[in-house]
Amino acid sequence: MNIYSVAYKNLLRKKTRAALTAGGIALSAWVLATLLGFNRGYENGLNRDIDNMGFQVLLTAKGCPYEAATLMLKGGTGLRYMPESVVKTVYLNPEVEKVTPMLMQGVFDPNKGENGAIAAYLGVDALTFPAMKGYLEFKQGGWFKDNNAYEAVMGFEAAELEQREVGDKLLIPGVDKELAVTGILKRSGTQDDGTIFLPIGAVQKIFGKQGKLTGLGIKVRKDADMAAFENKLYDLPDVQVVSMAQVKTTIMNLVNSARVIVLGIAVIAVIIAMAGVINTILMSVMERYAEIGILKSMGAMPLDIFKMIWAETAMLCSVGGAGGIFLSFLTARVSESAVRYFLPYAPNGALIALDWRICLFAFLLIVVGGLLSGVYPAWRAARVRPLEAIRIEGEQ
Amino acid sequence: MMPTMSAKDLSKIYRRGSEEVRALDGVSFEARSGEMAAVIGPSGSGKTTLLNIIGCLDNPTAGTLSVGGEEIFGGRKELSEKELTFIRRRIFGYVFQKFYLIPTLTVRENIMLPSAFYKSSAGAKSPDDVMKLLGIDKRAGHLPGELSGGEMQRVAIARALINSPKVILADEPTGSLDSRRTGEIKEILRELATQGMTVVMVTHNLELAKAADRVIELRDGKVV
Numbered sequence: 196m197n198i199y200s201v202a203y204k205n206l207l208r209k210k211t212r213a214a215l216t217a218g219g220i221a222l223s224a225w226v227l228a229t230l231l232g233f234n235r236g237y238e239n240g241l242n243r244d245i246d247n248m249g250f251q252v253l254l255t256a257k258g259c260p261y262e263a264a265t266l267m268l269k270g271g272t273g274l275r276y277m278p279e280s281v282v283k284t285v286y287l288n289p290e291v292e293k294v295t296p297m298l299m300q301g302v303f304d305p306n307k308g309e310n311g312a313i314a315a316y317l318g319v320d321a322l323t324f325p326a327m328k329g330y331l332e333f334k335q336g337g338w339f340k341d342n343n344a345y346e347a348v349m350g351f352e353a354a355e356l357e358q359r360e361v362g363d364k365l366l367i368p369g370v371d372k373e374l375a376v377t378g379i380l381k382r383s384g385t386q387d388d389g390t391i392f393l394p395i396g397a398v399q400k401i402f403g404k405q406g407k408l409t410g411l412g413i414k415v416r417k418d419a420d421m422a423a424f425e426n427k428l429y430d431l432p433d434v435q436v437v438s439m440a441q442v443k444t445t446i447m448n449l450v451n452s453a454r455v456i457v458l459g460i461a462v463i464a465v466i467i468a469m470a471g472v473i474n475t476i477l478m479s480v481m482e483r484y485a486e487i488g489i490l491k492s493m494g495a496m497p498l499d500i501f502k503m504i505w506a507e508t509a510m511l512c513s514v515g516g517a518g519g520i521f522l523s524f525l526t527a528r529v530s531e532s533a534v535r536y537f538l539p540y541a542p543n544g545a546l547i548a549l550d551w552r553i554c555l556f557a558f559l560l561i562v563v564g565g566l567l568s569g570v571y572p573a574w575r576a577a578r579v580r581p582l583e584a585i586r587i588e589g590e591q
Numbered sequence: 592m593m594p595t596m597s598a599k600d601l602s603k604i605y606r607r608g609s610e611e612v613r614a615l616d617g618v619s620f621e622a623r624s625g626e627m628a629a630v631i632g633p634s635g636s637g638k639t640t641l642l643n644i645i646g647c648l649d650n651p652t653a654g655t656l657s658v659g660g661e662e663i664f665g666g667r668k669e670l671s672e673k674e675l676t677f678i679r680r681r682i683f684g685y686v687f688q689k690f691y692l693i694p695t696l697t698v699r700e701n702i703m704l705p706s707a708f709y710k711s712s713a714g715a716k717s718p719d720d721v722m723k724l725l726g727i728d729k730r731a732g733h734l735p736g737e738l739s740g741g742e743m744q745r746v747a748i749a750r751a752l753i754n755s756p757k758v759i760l761a762d763e764p765t766g767s768l769d770s771r772r773t774g775e776i777k778e779i780l781r782e783l784a785t786q787g788m789t790v791v792m793v794t795h796n797l798e799l800a801k802a803a804d805r806v807i808e809l810r811d812g813k814v815v
Contacts, residue, residue, distance in 0.1 A: 201704065207695045485691070490708070493751075494676060585648065
């Protein structure tokens with residue numbers, strides 16, 4: 196028999212009240228852990244997406260930088276063009292290790308979805324693009340060998356959606372050109388899964404865009420001075436330079452603004468839960484006023500009573516905190532779907548990355564917050580004078 | 592026999608605004624080991640104030656109190672809350688009219704409750720022995736809600752006994768019980784006194800008072 200077992204049994208007196216308070220704490224722990232997991236997951240995902248692009252700088256025709264960022268990450272189709280000669284100009288820079296030209300085209304496909312949708316085709320160089328995207332593996336077949344062949348390589352999801360296999364034909368609507376599918380990629384967890392790759396020369400020919408590009412991916416040498424190199428690129432006429440660092444900063448700035456608001460909500464949720472803890476424990480102390488006085492008359496010191504009440508608070512917060520973190524694991528996929536629905540851009544992979552550090556941090560924050568909330572009720576209980584308690588007993 | 596408890600000229604004066612209330616006025620008495628003393632008197636006569644002072648829950652304004660030859664109050668400064676608590680731990684066991692058992696603790700756990708806060712210097716009794724003495728050993732695993740009023744008071748007495756006190760102080764110990772249970776509790780208190788403890792009880796119950804070896808009747812804060 197010790198103070199902590201007495202505290203535990205005290206919590207069992209009003210089970211519903213204790214459960215509701217622990218539930219409130221669990222909800223705030225769930226919000227906190229999920230948001231911290233989202234912070235981590237989003238940043239990891241963004242870094243992963245950017246690393247998987249295979250290049251650190253993208254040149255596009257001058258235009259809106261956000262459009263350019265979208266072009267890089269999602270395959271937008273509101274397109275401007277730059278001359279193909281820019282490939283040679285850029286490649287002559289000593290900082291450049293590799294370049295790969297790209298031409299993206301989109302056509303309206305009336306058979307896509309219920310009401311039709313834009314079908315996007317990314318024209319890539321058969322030699323340089325596969326070298327930059329070393330992580331891409333084939334489920335079937337392989338890359339096209341000729342930049343002018345009417346062939347296609349389909350991302351995993353694109354192939355599933357179109358129900359195509361190697362050797363099948365793929366019709367580009369509107370231009371009525373048939374392509375032979377030469378390869379189906381394995382799932383990569385990137386935007387490439389939904390992309391249909393064509394030889395760049397074929398895309399230029401089919402869509403009448405000879406000598407034009409929508410993008411140029413640049414892989415920079417490891418020892419290169421990125422800032423100096425980017426400054427050089429800014430001098431090129433009619434092109435826009437988008438570095439991965441810029442893209443990441445731009446997106447993270449947007450996400451950070453939302454994150455501050457959402458974390459503010461999480462803090463409010465924690466504060467409300469802690470107010471609930473104060474209310475519950477204080478109410479419990481007031482109900483047991485006489486009994487606490489009797490315990491003191493039996494020899495309990497103020498510190499003993501403080502410890503007992505504080506232990507009740509700690510147990511309530513620990514159970515609620517642990518429950519909330521468990522809940523955040525259980526609902527991570529559902530939360531992720533909801534976040535994806537509301538965000539204009541969400542990177543691939545797990546958006547809510549919960550690990551032991553996040554769980555421990557959320558748990559400790561809840562428990563420490565709870566313990567701070569429990570100080571006042573515990574102090575009030577410790578100050579109960581046995582004589583007053585006995586007097587109250589006599590009056591009742 | 593050496594008196595266990597000796598009170599001389601105990602006074603307690605409260606201030607109520609500008610008014611001075613003399614709750615105890617020069618109360619003196621003795622109670623020996625093995626003796627059962629009853630404090631009786633009408634409401635407001637100072638019974639509970641006397642019990643609070645001799646039970647070290649409050650300091651007297653004047654007078655002396657010694658227990659087992661040890662002077663507790665007497666001419667010195669007021670004792671602090673901490674000092675009073677240490678004395679209570681060593682000397683007293685308390686029994687209250689409303690039992691104050693914790694409803695989620697079993698009989699055994701309620702009896703052992705004081706040991707959750709401190710270890711008695713006199714040595715704690717075995718809860719099994721105490722339960723057997725009070726005839727509640729078969730109820731060890733029950734919760735207070737499953738007991739009768741008489742059984743609950745036995746548990747409260749057992750809780751008071753667990754740390755081997757020299758003095759049992761009981762405030763209206765039969766106030767919530769019917770006459771049959773009152774008789775049972777009377778016998779138990781008598782048995783405790785026979786075992787060498789001093790039992791001091793405040794009561795309105797004349798039957799219980801008649802069973803006492805010594806009756807201290809108070810009126811307006813004075814012994815009559």
